Amino acid sequence: MRNIHYRKVSILFALLLGMITNVYATSSITVTDGYIKASIPGTDITAAYMTINNTSDEAITLQKVSSTISDRIEIHEHSMADGMMRMREVGEITIKANSKVVLQPSGLHLMIFSLKQPMKEKSVIPLTLKFSNKTNIKIQLPVRKYK
Incomplete structure (x- = not known):
């Protein structure tokens, strides 16, 4: 009887350890302060902003973003070059x-x-x-007034 109880506890511990490991893998990436700009009337583009935190001991890369609101979401960067502000697609972001x-x-x-x-x-x-x-994070972003 004692042996059966020990096995049940061991199996439960193994299952819990597996769940904790899985939670840890996804909790190393957090997203804060996110929002999407309200679209300007007559346009079909907008932008999204957020802070992506990586608390793991290894670099990670944001490779793709998807949503039901658009089939085309790209990672971009504004930069100053020759006195002009330019925007270009960067493809991915390493954190x-x-x-x-x-x-x-x-x-x-x-x-x-x-x-x-x-x-x-x-x-x-x-x-x-x-x-x-291989982590996918589903987030919900509020839409804020375009300034």
């Missing part, structure tokens, strides 16, 4: 170990093209962030 990357106006950001509907203030929009370590 160093125990570091963060801020996506913000006039810097790194997500460009959302061919919106399926206008982005209206106070809406909440789902995005899925796909990382190099």
